[in-house]
Amino acid sequence: MAYRAPVSEFRFVFDHVVGIDRVSATETFAEATPETVEAILLEAGKLCETVLAPLNREGDKVPARLENGVVRTSPGYAEGYRAIVEGGWVGMAADPEFGGMGLPMALTTAVNEMMGAACLALQLNPLMTQGQIEALEHHASDAIKALYIPKLISGEWCGTMNLTEPQAGSDVGALRSRAEPKGDGTYAVTGQKIFITWGDNDFTENVCHLVLARLPDAAPGTKGISLFMVPKVIPREDGSLGARNSLQVVSLEHKLGLHGSPTAVMQFDGATGWLIGQENKGMAAMFTMMNNARLGVGMQGVAVAEAAFQHALAYASERKQGRTPLGAGAIIDHADVRRMLAQMKAEVFSARAIALACAVAIDMGRATGSTDWQARAALLTPIAKAYGTDIGNEVAQMGIQVHGGMGFIEETGAAQFARDVRVTSIYEGTNGIQAMDLVGRKLMDGGEAAYRLLQEVEDHAETARSRQPDLANDLWNAAEALREGTEWLVAQGADDRNAGAVPYLRAFARVLGAHYHLKAALADEARLPLARVAIKRLLPEHTGLLAQMREGSAGLYALTPEALAS
Amino acid sequence: MAYRAPVSEFRFVFDHVVGIDRVSATETFAEATPETVEAILLEAGKLCETVLAPLNREGDKVPARLENGVVRTSPGYAEGYRAIVEGGWVGMAADPEFGGMGLPMALTTAVNEMMGAACLALQLNPLMTQGQIEALEHHASDAIKALYIPKLISGEWCGTMNLTEPQAGSDVGALRSRAEPKGDGTYAVTGQKIFITWGDNDFTENVCHLVLARLPDAAPGTKGISLFMVPKVIPREDGSLGARNSLQVVSLEHKLGLHGSPTAVMQFDGATGWLIGQENKGMAAMFTMMNNARLGVGMQGVAVAEAAFQHALAYASERKQGRTPLGAGAIIDHADVRRMLAQMKAEVFSARAIALACAVAIDMGRATGSTDWQARAALLTPIAKAYGTDIGNEVAQMGIQVHGGMGFIEETGAAQFARDVRVTSIYEGTNGIQAMDLVGRKLMDGGEAAYRLLQEVEDHAETARSRQPDLANDLWNAAEALREGTEWLVAQGADDRNAGAVPYLRAFARVLGAHYHLKAALADEARLPLARVAIKRLLPEHTGLLAQMREGSAGLYALTPEALAS
Numbered sequence A, B: 001m002a003y004r005a006p007v008s009e010f011r012f013v014f015d016h017v018v019g020i021d022r023v024s025a026t027e028t029f030a031e032a033t034p035e036t037v038e039a040i041l042l043e044a045g046k047l048c049e050t051v052l053a054p055l056n057r058e059g060d061k062v063p064a065r066l067e068n069g070v071v072r073t074s075p076g077y078a079e080g081y082r083a084i085v086e087g088g089w090v091g092m093a094a095d096p097e098f099g100g101m102g103l104p105m106a107l108t109t110a111v112n113e114m115m116g117a118a119c120l121a122l123q124l125n126p127l128m129t130q131g132q133i134e135a136l137e138h139h140a141s142d143a144i145k146a147l148y149i150p151k152l153i154s155g156e157w158c159g160t161m162n163l164t165e166p167q168a169g170s171d172v173g174a175l176r177s178r179a180e181p182k183g184d185g186t187y188a189v190t191g192q193k194i195f196i197t198w199g200d201n202d203f204t205e206n207v208c209h210l211v212l213a214r215l216p217d218a219a220p221g222t223k224g225i226s227l228f229m230v231p232k233v234i235p236r237e238d239g240s241l242g243a244r245n246s247l248q249v250v251s252l253e254h255k256l257g258l259h260g261s262p263t264a265v266m267q268f269d270g271a272t273g274w275l276i277g278q279e280n281k282g283m284a285a286m287f288t289m290m291n292n293a294r295l296g297v298g299m300q301g302v303a304v305a306e307a308a309f310q311h312a313l314a315y316a317s318e319r320k321q322g323r324t325p326l327g328a329g330a331i332i333d334h335a336d337v338r339r340m341l342a343q344m345k346a347e348v349f350s351a352r353a354i355a356l357a358c359a360v361a362i363d364m365g366r367a368t369g370s371t372d373w374q375a376r377a378a379l380l381t382p383i384a385k386a387y388g389t390d391i392g393n394e395v396a397q398m399g400i401q402v403h404g405g406m407g408f409i410e411e412t413g414a415a416q417f418a419r420d421v422r423v424t425s426i427y428e429g430t431n432g433i434q435a436m437d438l439v440g441r442k443l444m445d446g447g448e449a450a451y452r453l454l455q456e457v458e459d460h461a462e463t464a465r466s467r468q469p470d471l472a473n474d475l476w477n478a479a480e481a482l483r484e485g486t487e488w489l490v491a492q493g494a495d496d497r498n499a500g501a502v503p504y505l506r507a508f509a510r511v512l513g514a515h516y517h518l519k520a521a522l523a524d525e526a527r528l529p530l531a532r533v534a535i536k537r538l539l540p541e542h543t544g545l546l547a548q549m550r551e552g553s554a555g556l557y558a559l560t561p562e563a564l565a566s
Helices: A007-017 A020-024 A034-061 A077-086 A105-118 A120-139 A142-154 A282-318 A335-368 A371-402 A404-408 A414-425 A431-439 A448-464 A469-490 A494-499 A501-523 A525-538 A541-549 A554-558 A561-565 B007-017 B034-061 B077-086 B105-118 B120-139 B142-154 B282-318 B335-368 B371-402 B404-408 B414-425 B431-439 B448-464 B469-490 B494-499 B501-523 B525-538 B541-549 B554-558 B561-565
Strands: A065-067 A070-072 A157-162 A178-181 A187-197 A206-213 A226-231 A233-235 A241-244 A247-252 A263-276 B065-067 B070-072 B157-162 B178-181 B187-197 B206-213 B226-231 B233-235 B241-244 B247-252 B263-276
Touching (some): A007 A034, A020 A034, A034 A105, A120 A157, A187 A226, A282 A414, A282 B561, A335 A501, A335 A525, A335 B494, A371 A404, A371 A501, A404 B414, A414 B414, A431 A501, A469 A541, A494 A554, A501 A525, A525 B554, A525 B561, A541 B541, B007 B105, B007 B501, B034 B105, B105 B282, B120 B142, B120 B157, B120 B226, B120 B263, B120 B414, B142 B206, B142 B233, B157 B187, B226 B282, B282 B371, B335 B525, B371 B414, B431 B501, B448 B469, B494 B501
Parallel strands (some): B157 B206
Antiparallel strands (some): A178 A187, B206 B226, B247 B263
C-alpha cells in the first residue's frame, strides 16, 4: 500500500476553501503564483511518494540507536534526508537572502504534511530546522544569521530545540540549566535537557542546539530565561568546522513510536554558546518559533491521518468478508465500515482546512501587517494544533479498527501510524495547554477575533441558505451556539475557562470544519456527500461539548484527589 | 506504581448498584453469600496485586517466542499461571461436579477484571479455558466432559478456540477447514487457523483446541460448520497422555500489544478430533461460549481502564508542574488534568456497572429460567463488550495524555496499557459487529427488552427526583430520548439500523452509565461528585449520538468508494 500525495486536494483547498489567491496577491508572496504552487506540490509530492514513504516501516523496525556516544540512524534515512535537502525543502519558507525559497506558510505547511505522511520520524528533522531558521531570522545577530542560516538551509547542519528538563516540562519556567558569560562574548552552558528530538544524527556535519538557560542572577521563572546557540561542533567565522563542543548525547529514549527519530537526553558541560536575542528574553524568542511549530505539529496530525486513511481505504476496498448490502463486495460496502471511512475522510478535510486557513492568516499577517490577520492566526493556531493531532490519533485508531484483527499485527502498518502520531498531542504544548491558550490568551481581546471569525461563518451560512438550506441552517445554528458559548466563557474566571477549554476547542473545530466543508460543497457538488457527513453526523457533537464546557470547574474540584483515589 | 485490586468497589457495585442479593437468593447460587463474595474478592485481589501485576511489564519486554516449533513463554508466566490454577480461578464458574467452584458469573467477572488489570496477556489464557469449559458443559458428551473438564479446571491442560482463517474472520461462515470421519468415531481435521490466542505454551502438559471445521458434503456458510475437540496430545481414557496429535504452531504474530500472549498460526494435518455437539451445529455451540466470552472481553476493557486510571492518578498526584489554582500542588490540581482523571474514573464505573449488571442478568437467567432475565442479558452483552473495550482504549489513551511526554516513553508503562487493550475492540466480534448485534438480533423483539430496561431507568429517575432533581431530570430526559431513538430504529430496515448501530450503542451506554452513577450517588453521598461528572458532562453526548444515528445509511452510501478515493 503506497502513499499517494494529495496534490489536487491541496490545490482545491487553496483555491476554493482558504483563498490562497489573497496571499499571492501580496507583494511579499507575489511569486507564489498558481503555476508555482502546482509545481512545488507536484515535486514535493513525488519525493514523498517515491523516496520518503518507503523509509517509514524501515525506521520503525530499525530504530535509531546510540553506539559509543554516536547516534546511528535508521536504514535509508541519510539518503532520505539528502533528498529532502536537495529539493530545497528545509529552507522553503526561509529568506531568499540566505538561500531560502521564501514561500508562504500555506505552501510550506502543505509540503510538510506530505513529508509527515510519508515518514513522520524523518520529517521531524527538517521541521525542527525550519523552526530554528525562523528563530534565528527574527532574533539572531547578523553575524550568527550569516554563519548559520545558509548551512541550515543547505542541510549541511541541522537544528534542535532544547527546552525540557526533568522538572521542567509544560512548566518551562522551572528550568535550571545555566549559562555563564566567558568574557569573550560567549557563554558556558551547563545542564541536562531531555526529550531532544533529533538530538544527534550521522548524516549532518553539525547539529545546532538552541538551548534555554539562565544567566547568573537571573529572575526565577520564565522572566529569567535566555536563549543560546550551542553547536555540536564550533564553527569558524568562515563556516568551516573547528573544535568539538562540550556536549553529548547521554541516551536515547525507548518510545511508543517515531522509532526512526532519535529522542535524546543531552548533557551540556560548560559548552560554548552564543546568546540569541536579548538577555532574559529567551521565552519570547522561543514563542516566535513555537507558534509556527505548533501549526507544523498540528499538520503532522493531519499528515498521519491522511496516510492512515489511505491505508485503511485500500484495505477496505480489497478485503472481502460477508455479504454487504451491495452484494458480495469488499468490506467498504458494510455500512459501519463506510461510516468509519467517511468520518476519517471528513476529519482529515476539516483539520487540513483549519491548518491551511491558519497558515494563510500567518502569511497575510506577515505580508500586510494587519493586526486582524495576526489575531486570526493566533486564534487558529491552538485549534489547528490540538484538533489536527487529536484527529491524527482518532483517525489512526479507526484505521486499525477498519483492518480488524490484521490491524493489531505490526506488519500491517496500521498500528505504526497510531504509535507514531501519539506524541503529537503532547509535544509542542499538550493539547490541554493549547486549549487553555485558546480560552486564555486568545480570548483576552474579549472574544473579538473569535466573534469576527464566527461572523464570517454565519455570513457564509446565510449566503449558502439558498442552495443548501438544510446544511446552512445547521451550520448557522451551531455557529450561534458557539458564539453564545464564547460569550459565556469570556465572562468566566480562569478556573472555569480552563475547565471548559478542551470541549470548547473541539466545538470550535466542529463549527469551523463544517464551515469549510460547506464551502467545498458549494464549489464542487461532488463534495456534497462528505459535507453532509461533517454537518449532519459530526457537527451535532457541539451540543454535548458546549454543555460540558458550561459545567465549569466547581464540579471537577468537588471531586477531590481523595475521592478519585477511593 | 503497583496495581491495587478494587475490592471494596466491587462490593459496593454488587450491593448498591446491580443487586447481587437477588443472585444469592436463588437456589443455584445460594452459596454466594456476602461473606463468600468478600473472601473470594480478597483472595483473588491479593493474587493479582502480588503475583500477576509484577509480570505485566516483563511479558511486554520479553514476548512469547517460537523456538524449533516450541512456544517459550515470557519470564514468570509459568509461575503466574500456576498461582492462578492453585487458587482455583480457572474453574471458578465451572460445575462443582467436575471440580469447579460454581460461582455466579457476577463474581467470576469481577475476578477476571482484576486478573486482566494485573496482567492482561496472561489472563487471556484462563479466560479461553473458562470459555472452553462452558462449551463442553453445554455441548460435549459425558465421556468428553469427564475426560477433559477436570483437567481444564485443574489447569493441567488449557483450552483454545480455533475459528478464524485468513479468508474467514468476521465472516466465520467462509471457513474451509475440513473434518473427515475416520470410521472409529473420530475425525481427521485439516486446515489452517490464524489468530489463535495461547495456541501453545510451555507450562501445561496439554493444549485442547476447539476447532470449527466442515464435514464432507456440509452445506456452505454457517449451516455447514461443526465443532471438534482436537487436543495437542491425545489423551487415553484414563486421562494419561498418549501420542502427539498432527498439529503444530506454524508461527507467532508480531503484535502491537499483548506480547506475553502467544498468538499462533495453527496447522492441522489430519489431526484426530472428536465431534462436540451435533453435526453442522458448531456455530450454535460456539455462540453459547462466545456470548459469555464477549462479557469477559468487555471486562478486559474495564480491567485495563482501571489499571491505566490508577497509574495515571498516581503520576498526577506526584508530578509537580506549574502553579495550580490550589497552589503549587501536583498536576492533579490543574483543571484539565482533573477533568481527564474525572472522566476516566466515571467511565470505569459506568462500564463496570454495565458489565456486572449483565453478569447478574446471566446468573438470574440461568438460576430462574426467566426469559426476561435472559433477554436482559442478551441485550446488555454487546453493550458491555463494545462500551467496555471502547473506554478501555479511551481511558488508556487519556492515561498517556496525563503523563505528558513521559507517556510516550515505554518504561513509564502507560503506553503498554494502550497497546495491550487495543485488540479488545476487535476480537470476539469487532465493536461494529457488537453494535449490529444490538440493533439487529437484540431489537428483534420489537424493542421489548430495551423498553423494559429504559422503563426501569425512568422509574428510578422518578424516584430520585425528590433527592437529586437536577440529575434525575437529565437522566429521565436522556432515557426518553433513547426510547424515542429506539422506536425510530426498530422501524428501520437493516441498512439504516446498521448505519446507526455504533452511535446508538454508545448512547445506550451513556444512559445506563448515568443510571448506575445516580444509583451509586443515592446510596452513598460521597459518590455524588462523580455522578455529576457522568450526568452533567458525559451524558449530554447522547444528543449528538442520536442525531448521528438518525441519519441512516443513505448519506453513507452516497459517499461512494470513488468519492472516498478522490
